[in-house]
Amino acid sequence: MAQLNAKRQPAKIYFRIGERSYDYNMTRELTCIVCPMGCSLKVELTDGKVTAISGNTCKRGEEYAENECTNPQRTVTTTIMCEDGAPIAVKTDRPVPKEKIFEVMKLVNKKVASLPVSVGDVLLDDVFGSNIVATASRGE
Amino acid sequence: MDLVIIGGGPAGMSAAIAAYESGIRDMVILERDESLGGILQQCIHNGFGLHKFGEELTGPEYAWRYEKKVRELNIPVKLGTMVLDITEDKVITATNPEDGIFTIEAKAIILAMGCRERSKGALNIAGSRPAGIYSAGTAQKYVNMKGYMPGKNVVILGSGDIGLIMARRMTLEGAKVHAVCELMPYSGGLARNIEQCLNDFGIPLKLSHTVVEIHGKERVTGVTIAKVDENRKPILETKEYIPCDTLLLSVGLIPENELSKSAGISLSTITSGADVDQDRQTSIPGIFACGNVLHVHDLVDFVSEEAEIAGKSAALYIQNGKENTCSIALETDGKIRYTVPQRITENKDVKVYFRVADVFKNVKINVYSGENVVFSKRKQKVAPGEMESILLKKEMLEGAEKLTFKLEEA
Numbered sequence: 001m002a003q004l005n006a007k008r009q010p011a012k013i014y015f016r017i018g019e020r021s022y023d024y025n026m027t028r029e030l031t032c033i034v035c036p037m038g039c040s041l042k043v044e045l046t047d048g049k050v051t052a053i054s055g056n057t058c059k060r061g062e063e064y065a066e067n068e069c070t071n072p073q074r075t076v077t078t079t080i081m082c083e084d085g086a087p088i089a090v091k092t093d094r095p096v097p098k099e100k101i102f103e104v105m106k107l108v109n110k111k112v113a114s115l116p117v118s119v120g121d122v123l124l125d126d127v128f129g130s131n132i133v134a135t136a137s138r139g140e
Numbered sequence: 141m142d143l144v145i146i147g148g149g150p151a152g153m154s155a156a157i158a159a160y161e162s163g164i165r166d167m168v169i170l171e172r173d174e175s176l177g178g179i180l181q182q183c184i185h186n187g188f189g190l191h192k193f194g195e196e197l198t199g200p201e202y203a204w205r206y207e208k209k210v211r212e213l214n215i216p217v218k219l220g221t222m223v224l225d226i227t228e229d230k231v232i233t234a235t236n237p238e239d240g241i242f243t244i245e246a247k248a249i250i251l252a253m254g255c256r257e258r259s260k261g262a263l264n265i266a267g268s269r270p271a272g273i274y275s276a277g278t279a280q281k282y283v284n285m286k287g288y289m290p291g292k293n294v295v296i297l298g299s300g301d302i303g304l305i306m307a308r309r310m311t312l313e314g315a316k317v318h319a320v321c322e323l324m325p326y327s328g329g330l331a332r333n334i335e336q337c338l339n340d341f342g343i344p345l346k347l348s349h350t351v352v353e354i355h356g357k358e359r360v361t362g363v364t365i366a367k368v369d370e371n372r373k374p375i376l377e378t379k380e381y382i383p384c385d386t387l388l389l390s391v392g393l394i395p396e397n398e399l400s401k402s403a404g405i406s407l408s409t410i411t412s413g414a415d416v417d418q419d420r421q422t423s424i425p426g427i428f429a430c431g432n433v434l435h436v437h438d439l440v441d442f443v444s445e446e447a448e449i450a451g452k453s454a455a456l457y458i459q460n461g462k463e464n465t466c467s468i469a470l471e472t473d474g475k476i477r478y479t480v481p482q483r484i485t486e487n488k489d490v491k492v493y494f495r496v497a498d499v500f501k502n503v504k505i506n507v508y509s510g511e512n513v514v515f516s517k518r519k520q521k522v523a524p525g526e527m528e529s530i531l532l533k534k535e536m537l538e539g540a541e542k543l544t545f546k547l548e549e550a
Contacts, residue, residue, distance in 0.1 A: 031335035035190050036439055036526075038331030074336065077185045077198055078312055079284055087287040089184035089200050098340065105312050119204050135184065136200035 030068055032061045041065045072098040078105060080123055080132065082113045088138055090123060092130040100128045108132055115139035141244050142458050143167035144232055146223050146399065147252035149178020151431025153206035154444040155250045156215050158451025164458060168216045168244070170223055170234055176210065177203030178254055179277070180440065182284045185305050187332070191441035202440060226403045230426055248426045248454040251400055251414070252447065255432035257302075258392040267353045272360030276302040276390035280309065289313055291386025295363050296320045297351045299327040299334070300525075301438065303390025308337035310388075317341075318382050321349040321365050323372055326499045328392075328525045330438065350374060351387065360385050393436045403427065410478040411435040418481045418490040419453035420446065425462065428454050435480050435493075438527055442493070446480075468540050475500065475547035477524075487537055493529045494545060496522045504550045505530060509540040518550050 030041040037057065043065045044052035053065045067073060073095035079087035096104055104127055111132075113123050116139035124132035143164050145152045148171030156169050175181065180188070183199030190196060193205070210217065221236040230249050235241045257275040274282075274290050280302065282288040292315050296303045299322040307317045320338060325348050327334055338345050346365065352374050353364040367378040395413040397405075406415050406423040413434040414422040420430050430450035431443045456462060464485040470492065472479060479494040500522050507515035507530070514536040522528060532543070 031331045031339075033332040033336045036187070036330050036332060038335070040331075074340070075186055075196070076312075078309075079184065079287065081287060085287070087284065089198060089284065091184075091186060091198055101312070119201060135198040136181070136204070 028069060030065060032056060032064050034058075034060045034064050043069050045069055074098050074101060076101055076104050076108075077135070078108055080108055080111050080113045080134075082115055082117065082138065084115060084139070086138075088113060088117050088134055089136040090132050091135050092127065093122075093133045094130045096128040096130050104128060104132075141166050141168065142247050143250065143454055144244055144246040144248075145169045145250045145252055146226075146232070147171065147178065147254055147431070147433070148173070148176040148217060148219070149252060149254050149431065150180055150203065150206060150440050150443050151254070151433070151447040151450075152178070152250070152252035153203075153210050154447035155252055155428075155430055155451035155454070157206065157209050157213065158448040159250075159455045160213050160215055160451075162452050162455030162459075164455045168218055169210070170221045170232075171217060171219050172222050174219055176207045176217065176219075182277070182281050183305075184284050185309075188440050191439065192444055199440075206444075223399060226399050226427075228404050228424055230424075246426075247458045248428065250447075250450050250454055251422070251427065251429040251433050252431050252450075253396045253399065253433040255393040255395045255436055257389070258394055260389055263297075263389070263391060265351055265354055267355060268357055270354070270356035270358055270360045272356065272386045273354065274386070274388055276300075276306045276388045279306055279386075279388050283309055283313060289315065290388075291315060291360075291384075293318065293384040294386045294388060295351070295365070295382055295384045296388045296390060298322065298390035298392070299329050299345060299347075300390040300392065301329040301333055303388060304329045304333040304337040306388055306390070307343050308341060311341045311343065315386075317343045318384055319344050319346050319349075319365065321346045321351060323350045323368060324348070326523060326525075330525060352379065354387060355381075360387055363387055393432065395433045395436065397433060400429070400433070405429075408478065408482060411480065413480075415482045416480065417483050417485045418449075418488070419456075419462070419486070420450040420481070421453060421457070421462065421485075426454075426457055428457075435478070435495075438525065442527065442529075446493075466537065466540075468537060469542045471542060471544045473544065473546040476505075476545045479545055484532075484537060484543075487534055489534050490532045490537070491529055492532055492545075493527055495527055496524055496547060499523045500547060502550045504548050506546045506548050507532065507536070508544045508546060509536070509542070514540070514543070522547070 028043045032039040041055040077091045117134045118137045121134045122131045148169045180199035180203040186198045188197045188202040223234045225233040230246045232244045279290045294317045355362040362383040366374040414429040428450040430447040468484040470479045477497045505517045
């Protein structure tokens with residue numbers, strides 16, 4: 001790991017999310033969000049590619065570390081307004097690219113869902129590769 | 141009636157199902173709200189159920205799995221029903237618009253009333269009393285259940301999980317969260333929530349910081365925050381003014397034990413919940429407690445697990461009575477703040493949950509019976525925000541009168 005650090009080159013922006021931006025060559029320290037254990041992960045990046053992962057205690061942590069450094073994704077949970085003027089809980093049925101979170105929110109907030117709604121109903125489809133599904137029921 | 145369960149949240153539902161599966165039929169769940177599910181209904185974020193179901197569910201989805209089961213089993217539920225009083229003899233007084241005020245004599249009671257948020261009154265922050273100050277859970281209810289945004293420019297005091305979740309939720313809905321201030325030098329929330337709720341959105345977490353003044357007359361116009369020293373006293377030179385219209389408080393949860401007190405159940409001064417044995421039986425035989433009314437949990441999965449113990453034990457109590465075969469007090473050294481259960485009255489394998497008082501690294505959890513260490517486990521890191529558990533095997537309990545839980549250097 002120390003050797004990889006020594007090779008560190010001038011920073012090029014790798015990607016930017018919110019106020020954070022990342023270099024091509026660096027050691028990234030992450031907190032795994034796969035489960036409540038929250039393992040501290042170390043990921044070595046060389047020329048923008050993941051070359052070493054440590055600190056994870058399971059296979060899913062390794063996958064998370066790799067994805068987080070190459071194509072970070074998040075499941076978005078929010079609400080959709082229903083025709084009765086109250087919101088209903090929804091989620092993306094698979095993770096969406098992290099930088100699209102606010103675009104997902106924009107699309108969801110334009111929608112008004114008609115009742116009844118049941119758990120699992122698709123209320124909006126094809127949102128950056130995922131469907132927006134209801135996680136609660138109302139008006140059944 | 142055989143069994144009355146007070147509260148229809150995750151603890152109440154799980155206890156009811158476990159009791160049903162152990163053969164109890166003459167039972168009812170009394171729930172204050174208009175639907176089952178408790179606080180999970182407003183916890184629309186995901187991360188629930190990894191232990192229990194091996195998948196990530198949102199709060200309402202987790203609740204739905206249990207509600208569906210309760211419906212399938214035809215377990216009677218009274219919604220919109222407020223329990224007013226319980227007595228030592230297990231007489232419950234409750235009220236709802238349909239039945240008026242009514243009483244139920246129960247053979248056993250399971251307390252599953254959950255917890256409440258610590259309020260601003262408990263904090264002694266200087267300033268006037270403008271609108272715009274909410275507990276994080278109240279804000280969560282407004283946003284997720286009612287569709288109202290409590291404000292646009294937000295400061296959050298306290299880094300418990302609800303505060304962190306709300307930092308992200310308010311941000312997603314277009315608010316600017318300027319800072320999350322935490323009095324302690326560490327967060328009380330899960331590490332994953334700091335990552336996905338704050339770091340993902342560039343929200344600063346200010347550890348060892350507190351709000352020293354709230355500004356505004358009609359509405360919050362800003363807050364003054366300051367760093368605190370090691371005695372948690374604000375360092376006035378570090379005062380900083382942040383303009384905002386909303387202050388959210390996520391400063392701890394307290395088990396809601398008004399009913400337990402009226403029944404005369406003995407409560408732990410540390411957990412603010414009942415003192416219980418391994419079956420989650422309180423100081424009154426036949427009254428059991430589980431979930432956040434017993435002690436505040438970080439994960440609902442453990443609430444369900446604990447409630448199953450209470451449900452099964454209540455069924456056994458109703459069917460056969462319950463006899464104690466031993467009497468072992470569980471004590472702690474202070475570094476470990478508390479254990480649940482607090483006592484063991486039956487010689488069998490017992491899973492003991494506990495919480496530590498501070499962040500410690502490279503430690504051993506040692507359990508002493510007299511001079512002897514009967515259990516030892518190494519931990520790289522323990523933190524107050526993360527509940528720990530160990531399994532005490534039956535043979536470790538042999539001949540013990542008292543077991544002392546200590547956190548020692550590894």
